[in-house]
Amino acid sequence: MQQQATGPKPFADFTMFMRAYQDMVFSTAARLAGNDAQAEDIAQDVFVKAYENFSHLRGSPTAGGWLKTVTTNLSLNYLTRYRKRWRLFSELRPKSDEEDSAEPEPPVELVDQLLASLDAEQRRVLVEEALRQLPDHQRLPLVLYHFEELSYQDIAAHLGASLAKVKTDIRRARGALLALMESRSIEP
Amino acid sequence: MSESDPANEPTGERLTRYVRALPARSAPRALESRVLYAIERRAARPWWLRSFAQWPAGARAGFIGLSVLLVGLGAWGGDWIGAALRSLRASDTLPVNPAHHLLTALAAVEQLGALLASIVPSSWLHTALVAGATLYVTLLALGALAYRLLFVGSHKDVPALLSGGLASSNGRYS
Numbered sequence: 001m002q003q004q005a006t007g008p009k010p011f012a013d014f015t016m017f018m019r020a021y022q023d024m025v026f027s028t029a030a031r032l033a034g035n036d037a038q039a040e041d042i043a044q045d046v047f048v049k050a051y052e053n054f055s056h057l058r059g060s061p062t063a064g065g066w067l068k069t070v071t072t073n074l075s076l077n078y079l080t081r082y083r084k085r086w087r088l089f090s091e092l093r094p095k096s097d098e099e100d101s102a103e104p105e106p107p108v109e110l111v112d113q114l115l116a117s118l119d120a121e122q123r124r125v126l127v128e129e130a131l132r133q134l135p136d137h138q139r140l141p142l143v144l145y146h147f148e149e150l151s152y153q154d155i156a157a158h159l160g161a162s163l164a165k166v167k168t169d170i171r172r173a174r175g176a177l178l179a180l181m182e183s184r185s186i187e188p
Numbered sequence: 189m190s191e192s193d194p195a196n197e198p199t200g201e202r203l204t205r206y207v208r209a210l211p212a213r214s215a216p217r218a219l220e221s222r223v224l225y226a227i228e229r230r231a232a233r234p235w236w237l238r239s240f241a242q243w244p245a246g247a248r249a250g251f252i253g254l255s256v257l258l259v260g261l262g263a264w265g266g267d268w269i270g271a272a273l274r275s276l277r278a279s280d281t282l283p284v285n286p287a288h289h290l291l292t293a294l295a296a297v298e299q300l301g302a303l304l305a306s307i308v309p310s311s312w313l314h315t316a317l318v319a320g321a322t323l324y325v326t327l328l329a330l331g332a333l334a335y336r337l338l339f340v341g342s343h344k345d346v347p348a349l350l351s352g353g354l355a356s357s358n359g360r361y362s
Contacts, residue, residue, distance in 0.1 A: 022215040022219055022220065026214075026219065036216075043215065043223075105198065111202045111206065120211050124211055124213070145204075146204045149204070174200055177203075
């Protein structure tokens with residue numbers, strides 16, 4: 001970022017601005033969409049919107065947050081059809097959710113066991129490969145909660161699902177993610 | 189997230205700690221050129237393909253004026269339109285059959301309108317026009333309100349721009 005003690009230094013032009021933020025925007029979109037081609041489309045749309053607002057963004061200290069919010073919202077828009085279906089099922093299957101919520105949380109030691117010995121790039125590859133294998137209805141709330149640090153309430157509002165469903169799916173997705181990472185890490 | 193005793197963190201909080209520290213992926217090399225091309229393509233669109241707010245002032249004024257003129261003609265220029273249609277139909281200046289048929293159909297519609305106007309008092313017609321316009325505007329406003337409340341309110345593409353800076357939609361990004 002371009003943060004300085006006296007405030008952000010305005011970007012000289014839009015290309016410099018884009019170069020500063022494109023990795024963050026693409027990473028966020030790829031994690032949410034679970035698909036690189038779709039993430040590239042989303043990132044393109046995000047920067048076209050940023051260009052339309054560049055006069056405000058070029059010197060703003062919150063430009064990164066603005067881009068991240070737009071990326072999150074556009075990624076969710078790309079999955080709108082799925083979201084509606086998911087919301088429907090979330091309301092139709094309360095009994096199943098209650099059963100799932102009783103599943104035990106994976107032990108905290110498992111997280112350290114899988115990740116502590118790896119360097120940052122190895123961790124990234126392991127986590128993102130496992131993320132891509134999760135179904136949309138698990139990956140979306142998991143990424144919004146753990147990567148984007150949205151609250152349960154915000155996620156429920158974004159996805160149009162009940163709070164209980166969001167909590168259950170995040171817990172279930174966390175278990176699935178760790179299981180996938182575990183299976184990857186013991187592969188020869 | 190508790191920083192004081194990591195050994196007691198629940199699994200979720202420990203996972204958050206790791207994934208928040210992950211490096212970003214490199215964007216594809218082609219992304220920059222794709223974005224610049226998309227921006228150029230949007231800038232090259234003719235004005236009539238852009239949103240109404242981006243039309244030239246003259247075009248916007250002309251469009252509004254034409255709309256008002258058409259509405260006025262529809263509401264109060266029925267006699268004048270009818271006379272014009274009849275004179276066109278009677279003249280021999282339209283040798284093409286489809287145009288003649290179209291004028292005949294329009295004249296029939298005009299005659300039906302004139303018949304209705306002779307039966308129904310004009311004050312009733314004007315009241316119906318005003319009521320129709322009011323209902324149209326009300327439904328448009330209700331649709332816009334529902335769109336903003338049910339769709340945009342929970343799922344905005346672009347966070348609002350505030351004076352003096354930018355604010356994210358959830359206030360947690362900076």
